[in-house]
Amino acid sequence: MHSDWAAAAERAVVTRHLRRLWGLPGTALARSGWPPTLDQRAHRHWNYWWQAHFLDCLVDAQHRDPTPARASTIDRFVSTMKLRNSGTWRNPYYDDLAWLGLALQRTGRDVTFFLDELRGAWTTEGGGGIWWRRGDRFKNAPANGPAAILHARAGDVERARDLLYWMERTLVDPGTGLVRDGLRVDSNDLVQEIYTYCQGVFLGACLELSEVDLARRTVRAVAAHCAPGGTLHGQGGGDGGLFAGILARYLALAAHRLPAGPEADAARSLVLASADSCWTGAADAAGGPLFSPDWSEPAPTAPPSPGHPSRDLSVQVGAWMLLESAATL
Template identity: 65%
Template sequence: MTAAERARDAENAVRTRHFRRVWGLPSTVLARSGWPADVGQRLHWHWNYWWQAHVLDCLVDAQLRDPSTERAGLIERYARSIRLRNFGKWTNEYYDDMAWLGLALERASRVTGLAAKPALDAILAELRSGWTEDAGGGIWWRKNDQFKNAPANGPAAILHARVGDLPRARELFEWMDSRLVDPETGLVWDGLRVDTGELVKHIYTYCQGVFLGTCLELSEVDAAARTVDAVATHCASEGVLHAQGTGDGGLFAGILARYLALAALQLPGEAAVTARRLVVDSADACAGSAVEVDGGPLFSPSWTGGGVVRDMSVQVGAWMLLEAAATL
């Protein structure tokens, strides 16, 4: 099976098992957060704003892989449904969540012509308001908090770069590079508690991914290559990216794979080779460990196998990986 066929099957599986109307309303669609869905998930009461942003981004991946009028219309309905389920707003209290949705909407606007300017304006205004000079700059993780982290600053930097605000993108990069990069390993730590000065040195795969994506947008080739090397050394076993559990963690390695695929296409030399190998080997393992059930492949949180789970995030993380591999 080709990489594109694997991505197609992952898309179809998520759409078949998870996509349903919102509150029964016509012309709406969102992904239920579990399968089989419990009562709260069937009603879309169980709400994961940032999971839905990644589903939208994966639909854009699929549209680039295999353009169709049907999917373009689905992308438009999906974006509208996110706003509907978010009670008429594009924004929420978490700067990382808003950056993720902004990235998906910006890509959809370029790929399908989605009218995303009002949404992007609202999101960018929130992200700009999240910047303060506390701890030398950066944006907060969420409103009324004392934590600044890579999961918020990374996607915000990528989004600012893509809409042309390179000065702010570079400020966000420089804050992360100076504050959150381990000088010994090159890995990106989670974040900084501003009130106490404590560095939270947890290592998450998606922190590496969003920092790598920032480096690529700003042509920071050395920092990007350093990050790819750190990932290969510390975040993979036998070339397969490490899993980080279920729930939110089900998306983490897929996010890293997305930006590793971009690195494979953009970086020179050995860094590109390493990034490509990580994505391709992870995709091979992911597809090989999937279980075939009604509706298509069901994926494990660990791409080397170890059981499947109900969480939609795990299935979308695998879909994201397989779309990334299809670009290579």
């Protein structure tokens, strides 16, 4: 059942969003909205990390149901991303680099460039950790979490632990176990907002480093505070459209990797309950289901009105990611 849902989500998102770049043969890139604006048709709206997660979901689908056609799409997508990014992988945001590095690593490509960029972002200011973006004075979970996962998967366990332990010391609320957003280094001010994204990347880093106690604590915190009624809560459109999907990805990994017990069961239940709500609330649209930005609420009638978050690629990829995660369970 969940594999069928994931396949339907893939067809829908690919049908509505994947197009040639500037009409060039042999290219493929995801439009950032549907129905697209003129700017989106021309791929002027460039959101590097949304595209990285689109690629990651293509890889998920290839693991679920490998086909030569999708393998070819993945190759075209990777080369087109680099073309659209002016022939380079460079980006001022270290979280964006980490996400694309993770997706590319899963395709078997060399990610030395990404690892070198992330190593260069480490400083001792604020107690350690890497910056959110080049030239900024903010260190946060959205950058340090995926960087820790990438370093761990690449075999640099020491740097991965440094990043995880910086988050543990600096960002985790000792009362709830939730991971706060980040630290403004110059003023030493903690940004207190709680995002599902931050819980997901911290959990992922814990799992890669076999920090079982920290992972269990994070699952308990998520179940208690981030999933009213058992469904992971949404955080709107734009970048927020990906947040719950990222958490679902690492909850599914926790269900596989944690020792049998209440936390592994809770992680599994959160993903499957969220998938059920997401699927049930979807609307019929061109190519397949259109998903809501909040899985506990129904999606709008398609096509969504101008400005509605369901138009955003991020929202649709976030739901696709959830359903691929559910399919692994």
